[in-house]
Amino acid sequence: MTDAPQIRPAAGAAYSRILGVGGYRPVRVIPNTEVLTWIDSSDEWIRTRSGITERRWAGPEETVAEMSVQAAGKAIAQAGIDPAQIGAVVVATVTHLKQTPAIATEIALRLGCPTAPAFDISAACAGFGYGLNLADGMIRGGSAEYVLVIGVERLSDLTDKSDRSTAFIFGDGAGAAIVGPSDTPGIGKVIWGSDATQKDVISQTEAWDTAFALDGAVNGAGDDTKWPALRMDGQPVFRWAVWEMAKVAQQALDAAGVTADQLGAFIPHQANMRITDAMIKALKLPESVPVARDIAETGNTSAASIPLAMERMLESGEAKSGDLALIIGFGAGLVYAAAVVTLP
Ligand SMILES: CC(C)(COP(=O)(O)OP(=O)(O)OC[C@H]1O[C@@H](n2cnc3c(N)ncnc32)[C@H](O)[C@@H]1OP(=O)(O)O)[C@@H](O)C(=O)NCCC(=O)NCCS
Numbered sequence: 001m002t003d004a005p006q007i008r009p010a011a012g013a014a015y016s017r018i019l020g021v022g023g024y025r026p027v028r029v030i031p032n033t034e035v036l037t038w039i040d041s042s043d044e045w046i047r048t049r050s051g052i053t054e055r056r057w058a059g060p061e062e063t064v065a066e067m068s069v070q071a072a073g074k075a076i077a078q079a080g081i082d083p084a085q086i087g088a089v090v091v092a093t094v095t096h097l098k099q100t101p102a103i104a105t106e107i108a109l110r111l112g113c114p115t116a117p118a119f120d121i122s123a124a125c126a127g128f129g130y131g132l133n134l135a136d137g138m139i140r141g142g143s144a145e146y147v148l149v150i151g152v153e154r155l156s157d158l159t160d161k162s163d164r165s166t167a168f169i170f171g172d173g174a175g176a177a178i179v180g181p182s183d184t185p186g187i188g189k190v191i192w193g194s195d196a197t198q199k200d201v202i203s204q205t206e207a208w209d210t211a212f213a214l215d216g217a218v219n220g221a222g223d224d225t226k227w228p229a230l231r232m233d234g235q236p237v238f239r240w241a242v243w244e245m246a247k248v249a250q251q252a253l254d255a256a257g258v259t260a261d262q263l264g265a266f267i268p269h270q271a272n273m274r275i276t277d278a279m280i281k282a283l284k285l286p287e288s289v290p291v292a293r294d295i296a297e298t299g300n301t302s303a304a305s306i307p308l309a310m311e312r313m314l315e316s317g318e319a320k321s322g323d324l325a326l327i328i329g330f331g332a333g334l335v336y337a338a339a340v341v342t343l344p
Pocket residue numbers: 039040041042045046049050125164165168232233234235237238271272275300330331332
């Protein structure tokens with residue numbers, strides 16, 4: 001028998017946890033009254049159907065990279081690490097409009113970790129949970145000690161202001177987390193998945209190539225350019241989110257061995273306040289568990305919504321460091337990711 005050479009396996013930390021979280025909210029507030037100048041609706045309809053009173057839309061200087069750097073700076077400071085210690089930069093976004101390079105590289109450069117692996121992931125409103133799962137795997141697998149996970153969106157760039165079904169929902173912003181090694185479990189099993197049969201219920205109206213082909217300026221065929229936007233079939237999304245996502249949230253609790261009454265916070269993706277309320281009922285969440293309701297002032301910021309809501313709950317004192325939080329993201333794909341995490 002020959003002595004086959006053996007590969008030394010990578011060795012990582014026993015567990016991982018979120019060590020710091022930070023957010024960035026654009027300066028410009030868009031109240032419902034401004035939305036009413038674009039669509040035929042009412043403040044009351046928007047509030048009762050979505051729970052949204054205002055949202056933030058980014059200005060020209062508040063780029064995907066700029067908002068990410070601001071949010072990440074806060075997460076890094078809370079984690080108390082040097083940016084050079086960051087072993088990977090994972091950016092969840094669907095609104096970085098340049099195909100390549102990944103915006104993660106610019107963010108890594110600006111933060112001071114220009115040699116770290118850096119890449120973007122496209123998992124819409126589940127992006128933060130997907131990123132967290134990757135970070136947990138990297139840290140326990142030994143390929144990074146600290147991972148920066150960012151959820152960032154400029155959904156205003158892909159919002160058709162004349163579309164009644166989406167114009168009032170979306171907002172812009174960035175949320176970031178530093179995930180690092182831990183002696184105790186800080187991230188439960190991430191329950192993630194998709195329902196690809198519903199891939200078309202939330203999508204961009206036109207792919208960039210067909211959008212450009214429609215562009216008279218490019219092909220001389222006439223001026224019928226329409227900038228792509230996000231289109232959503234609201235009712236199937238609503239039904240799926242309420243019925244299927246409550247089950248996924250319960251699976252995340254069960255996998256972590258945690259019961260709803262042990263939670264210090266429930267932080268669902270800020271999709272729609274009515275979806276949140278229906279999930280609370282389906283999960284039989286005790287009234288004593290504080291629930292993130294950041295959507296009221298922030299709108300639906302897709303990948304950014306969970307870390308933004310987490311930061312707000314910690315800053316306001318609604319939840320505290322060391323508490324267990326159930327997070328669940330879900331959206332275009334359709335895709336989802338849920339987990340119980342220890343708050344930083
Ligand atoms: C988008 C959403 C709020 C629409 O609510 P809805 O109750 O499904 O609304 P419908 O499309 O069935 O329309 C109901 C009525 O409201 C009207 N309506 C639709 N949009 C309106 C608006 N912006 N303002 C006022 N009225 C509106 C419709 O015309 C319809 O009127 P009718 O009953 O006289 O025909 C809802 O479907 C939703 O929240 N879906 C989930 C979306 C979501 O969270 N997406 C993010 C996932 S990441």
